[in-house]
Amino acid sequence: MNDHAPPGAPEPGSEAFEAELRDEIRRELQTHGDGSAQSEIVELRDVWLSFGDHEVLRGVSLRVARGGTLCILGGSGVGKSTILRLMLRLLLPDRGEVLIEGRDISAVSRPEALALRERMGMVFQGSALFDSLNVFDNVAFPLYEHTRLGDGEVRDRVEEVLSFVDLDPTMVLPLLPSALSGGMRKRVAIARAIVHRPPILLFDEPTSGLDPITTRRIDELILKLRRELHVCVVVVTHDVRSAARIATETALLKDGKIIFSGTPEEMHATEDRYVRAFRG
Amino acid sequence: MRSNAFWRSGEHTSIPRRAPKIVPDGSARRSAARLARDAIFRMAFAVESYFRLFLRVARACLSRPFYRGDLVQQMDTIGVASIFIVMLTGLFTGMVLALQAAVEMERFGATVYIGRLVGASTIRELGPVLTALIVTGRAGAGMAAALGAMRVTEQVDALRTMGVDPIRKLVVPRFLAALVMLPVVTIIGDAIAILGGLLIAVLTLDFTAQLYINSVWETLAQTGFVLTVIPIDLIQGLAKPFAFGGIIALTSCFHGLRAEGGTEGVGRATTRAVVTSSILILAVDYFLTQILLVMFQW
Numbered sequence: 001m002n003d004h005a006p007p008g009a010p011e012p013g014s015e016a017f018e019a020e021l022r023d024e025i026r027r028e029l030q031t032h033g034d035g036s037a038q039s040e041i042v043e044l045r046d047v048w049l050s051f052g053d054h055e056v057l058r059g060v061s062l063r064v065a066r067g068g069t070l071c072i073l074g075g076s077g078v079g080k081s082t083i084l085r086l087m088l089r090l091l092l093p094d095r096g097e098v099l100i101e102g103r104d105i106s107a108v109s110r111p112e113a114l115a116l117r118e119r120m121g122m123v124f125q126g127s128a129l130f131d132s133l134n135v136f137d138n139v140a141f142p143l144y145e146h147t148r149l150g151d152g153e154v155r156d157r158v159e160e161v162l163s164f165v166d167l168d169p170t171m172v173l174p175l176l177p178s179a180l181s182g183g184m185r186k187r188v189a190i191a192r193a194i195v196h197r198p199p200i201l202l203f204d205e206p207t208s209g210l211d212p213i214t215t216r217r218i219d220e221l222i223l224k225l226r227r228e229l230h231v232c233v234v235v236v237t238h239d240v241r242s243a244a245r246i247a248t249e250t251a252l253l254k255d256g257k258i259i260f261s262g263t264p265e266e267m268h269a270t271e272d273r274y275v276r277a278f279r280g
Numbered sequence: 281m282r283s284n285a286f287w288r289s290g291e292h293t294s295i296p297r298r299a300p301k302i303v304p305d306g307s308a309r310r311s312a313a314r315l316a317r318d319a320i321f322r323m324a325f326a327v328e329s330y331f332r333l334f335l336r337v338a339r340a341c342l343s344r345p346f347y348r349g350d351l352v353q354q355m356d357t358i359g360v361a362s363i364f365i366v367m368l369t370g371l372f373t374g375m376v377l378a379l380q381a382a383v384e385m386e387r388f389g390a391t392v393y394i395g396r397l398v399g400a401s402t403i404r405e406l407g408p409v410l411t412a413l414i415v416t417g418r419a420g421a422g423m424a425a426a427l428g429a430m431r432v433t434e435q436v437d438a439l440r441t442m443g444v445d446p447i448r449k450l451v452v453p454r455f456l457a458a459l460v461m462l463p464v465v466t467i468i469g470d471a472i473a474i475l476g477g478l479l480i481a482v483l484t485l486d487f488t489a490q491l492y493i494n495s496v497w498e499t500l501a502q503t504g505f506v507l508t509v510i511p512i513d514l515i516q517g518l519a520k521p522f523a524f525g526g527i528i529a530l531t532s533c534f535h536g537l538r539a540e541g542g543t544e545g546v547g548r549a550t551t552r553a554v555v556t557s558s559i560l561i562l563a564v565d566y567f568l569t570q571i572l573l574v575m576f577q578w
Contacts, residue, residue, distance in 0.1 A: 088441050114443045128438035131429070142442050 041066045041200060041232045042087060047096035049082065056082055057093070058256035064249065066199075069226055069233040071243035071264075073278065074253035080236040081125070083253075084202050087234065088122060089113045100200070118146060121193030125205040127185040129177040135162075135188050136173040142196045161191040164228075165221060183214035190221060194229065201225060203235040207242050219245045240279045244268070252278060333447070333534055337455050340448045350453035358419040358454070358529075359461025363468055365418060366411050370469035373406055374398055374476025382485055391485060395495025398477035403500070403517040407470040409565055412524035415462060416557040420532040423454055424553035427536025428546035436537065446537070455529040462525030463518045470517065503576065516572045523568060524561050531557040 042064040049057040056079040064070040074080045085091045086098050089105045097104045100116045108116065129138050139158045143149055149157065159169040165187040177185055186206060193201060206222065207215040219242050225231055226246075237243055243250055244264040252260040252267070252275060260267060260275050267275060381397045427450060430436050439446050474496055481487035500511040532553040539549035 085437075090437060090440060117441055117443050120441070122438070122441040124434045124438060126433055128434040130435055130438075131433075145442060145444055 041101055042070075042234060043097075043099040044083065044086070045097040045099065047083075047086060047093045047098060049079070049086065049091065049093050055256055057086075059096075060253070060256070060258055062251055062258065062261075064232055064234055066232055067226070067230055068248045069222070069235065069246055070249045070251065071235045071237055071247035072251050072253060073237060073240065073243055075238065075278075078253050079256060080238075080253055081204050084122070084204055084234065084236055087202060088117060088120060118196065119198050120200040120202055121196070121198040122202045123186070123189045123193050123204065123206055125208055127177070127189040129185060129189060129192070131177055133176075134173065135175050135177070135180070138177065138188060139192045139195055141192065146196060157195060158191075161195045162188075164194070164224075165191045166217070167191070182210055183217065186210070186214075186218055187221070190225075194225065194231075197229075199231055201231050201233045203233065203237075205237055206235060207237065207239050215239070215242060216245075222246045329538075330530070330534055333451070333537075334530055336447050337451055337530065340445070340452045341456065345448065347449055347453050350449065351456055354453045354457035355461050357422070358415065358457050359465055362415050362418050362461075362465055366414055366465045366469040367472045369410055369414050370402075370407070370472035371476040373410060374402060374473030374478075375480050377401060377406070377473070378477035378480035379484075382480070391487075392491070393495060394477065394481055394485070394487070395492040396499040399474055399496035399499040400513070402470050402473040402477075403513050405565070405569075407473060408466050408517055408520035408524060409561065411466045411469045412462065412521060412528065412561045413558055415458075415465065415525075416528050416532075416554055416561065419458075420528045420557050421550050421554050423529065423532035424536040424539075424550045425546055427533055428539030428549040429543075431537055431539045432542055432545055451529070451533040451537075454533055455526065458525035458529035459522060460525070462521040462528070466517065466521040512576050516569075516576070519572065520565060520568055523564060527560045527564060528557050531560060 042062075044060055044062040047057050047060045048055070060083065062070065062072070062083070072080050072083060082091065086093055087100065087105070089098075092106045098106045101119060103112070103116065105113055105116050130141070133141070136155075136158055139161060140154050143154045143157060147154075158173070162169040162172065167184065167187050172180070172184065172188070177188070180188065203222065207218050210218065222233060222235065223246055226233055233246075235243070235246065244267075247264050250260070250262065250264055250267050251258050254274060260270060260272060262270070267279065270276070377398045378394055381394045382391055385391045385393060385397075427436075430450070436446050436450070439449060477496075478489060478492050481492045482489055500513050503512040505511055506515055535549045535553035535556065539545045541548070
């Protein structure tokens, strides 16, 4: 089954389009003058974490401004996904603070943590769609769990987000996840993550295992999320090209520490040997 | 070992986790004593996690939210879908019991008591235990595999990120469904087993159906009644599957939610679930029998 691109969607490979979009995002970030727009919505302060005797994170500090897109880069097994799990409080740090909209999610009570989780949408590496539910039930799941919307409103909202991620609702709604291609599963997962309109979106390796064209489409979708929904995005990836397309900030993780932090252009310009080796 | 996120992980009581493996420091060969100590440590951790899960499930059964749709679906999966295989098992068990009893009792001219033997052994022991073992192999394995697959494909984590407690959503409906449906399918299995004995008694031993049924009823009646109409034997026969239902659901969900390591891990979790459930059923059957014997003073 093929992905369905929207009519008039930008051609994959249009470097000029992406550059323009990135500049537009930066301009937007700079022009917000009300203070709130510039405040950090997600922040890690000196976070340490170990599994047994294995130290995974050693004093990691990160911050993402409201409306920004942070790409956390690094090799396999360095603890990139662990950072997302800390943000969601699926893990607790040994030391340090994980601030979500100014509140330490690792220190608040469980009901407060659940409330903070509802402020985030997560797209897992393998999409993590519920096998036994069709696309409609998957995407509607957060709405049925946390809102009292009627069936009609839920259906409208589900169709709206599926259209947003460039899927034809009438075609995909009754399908089970097993009947979808990798790219479509990823889009449905994104639809599920944004259906309750969270201000923060977390992506774990969103383009892993996808072909270059689908990768571009997912990247464009992340840019579109940022541009049209004004959400804060944190992306964990090892794909440097993808990061260069979508990020307003990048951070490179190695041996449990952030060894580089800056814009994609700064990353491209740096002379650090490891960074240069990593970007290839 | 230092305290770390593994031990203090968010909502660590909600997901039964596997004890961390002890990593050798490389400075010395691990002694047999240390291996034994590690094994005991892991086992103690697993037992603690199991009881922690039980307490969380018990608490969740008493508070909102409830997932009624999931409960009905699980009653169908665990109970209704198991009825045919339980009936088959019951039929052949009853027939074999009657055949074997006939051989032994004929020596003493006591074939008239075949109904008693088939009825008593089926209702008190064989019915509940065999049904539980069959449901373990069928539904318990399915539960462990389904939850294991959800765990390794991050679906359980996805539930948690959406603010949904996996215990309430996944474990409680299965637990309640098993508690309700195990006694139901056990009664059906018992009835079919007694019917199997009747077939043998009538077709091969030239019994009348009335004689056989009277013999079965005498067994049920001899231990007395509760509330004047419910035979005490039947109470015992229903108390056991109630407990076995809880064991099957809890053990299967416990191992399913601890699955790790991809599809191979799901397979391991499923095997563990079936083996542990089967052993627990047989062990708990012994202790329950002792307790019930004391309670009803047989």
